[in-house]
Amino acid sequence: DIVMTQSPSSLAVSAGETVTINCKSSQSLLSSGNQKNYLAWYQQKPGQSPKLLIYLASTRESGVPDRFIGSGSGTDFTLTISSVQAEDLADYYCQQHYSYPRTFGGGTKLELK
Amino acid sequence: EVKLEESGGGLVQPGMSVKLSCATSGFTFSDYWMEWVRQAPGKGLEWVAEIRNKANNYATYYGKSVKGRFTISRDDSKSIVYLQVNSIRSEDTGIYYCTTSDYWGQGVMVTVSS
Numbered sequence: 001d002i003v004m005t006q007s008p009s010s011l012a013v014s015a016g017e018t019v020t021i022n023c024k025s026s027q028s029l030l031s032s033g034n035q036k037n038y039l040a041w042y043q044q045k046p047g048q049s050p051k052l053l054i055y056l057a058s059t060r061e062s063g064v065p066d067r068f069i070g071s072g073s074g075t076d077f078t079l080t081i082s083s084v085q086a087e088d089l090a091d092y093y094c095q096q097h098y099s100y101p102r103t104f105g106g107g108t109k110l111e112l113k
Numbered sequence: 114e115v116k117l118e119e120s121g122g123g124l125v126q127p128g129m130s131v132k133l134s135c136a137t138s139g140f141t142f143s144d145y146w147m148e149w150v151r152q153a154p155g156k157g158l159e160w161v162a163e164i165r166n167k168a169n170n171y172a173t174y175y176g177k178s179v180k181g182r183f184t185i186s187r188d189d190s191k192s193i194v195y196l197q198v199n200s201i202r203s204e205d206t207g208i209y210y211c212t213t214s215d216y217w218g219q220g221v222m223v224t225v226s227s
Contacts, residue, residue, distance in 0.1 A: 001177065040214065042158070044158075049210055049217040049218065049219055049220055050150070050158060050210070050212075050217055051217070052214055052215045052217075055214070055215075061215060091157075093157065093158050095158075095160070097214075100163075100174040101160055101174065101175065101176045101177060102148075102160040102163070102174075102176075103160060104157060104158045104159065104160060105157075106157050107157040107158070
């Protein structure tokens, strides 16, 4: 199974800051056939269902603000949130869609400083 | 408007069975691969199972911790996906979400306790 390791597990930020969340996979998520990375990012606010933010490592889901930026390739990926807003306080998860079983990272809790 | 609505949860005794349902609307259900993801209280997300569409022969896949005990199925005529949970254990307690990855239900709580 592919192990997904997220860091940090929690992050305290002030509004307006830029934050970076890291996700590392135990195997490459890059498909040699189409050169796409099968990595998604989800946001989960307290008491709510997860919401897809980013897929294929860097493609924003429709309606997601452009302050959310996904990057990386192979085994190392990053979610950057520029100019964090209060509404961005949530848990963030990466998930690989490269092979079965699909696996999630342990999550990163974004909190207010 | 896209809707996914899970049902069938509740209090279940260890060793018993429960069948979760997810009724959907607002999208072409038969085209989509459907998944179940769960979340234990205060914990992270855990991928549970997936069923592909007819074009992909309704292939099914399972997480390691549920393989052999859980069965995912679908009824394209009713736009419903199911999760049959057998030999349920305390560690199966949590919120169960059905999802297409881009659409998510609100989840249904399953509590395993005697």
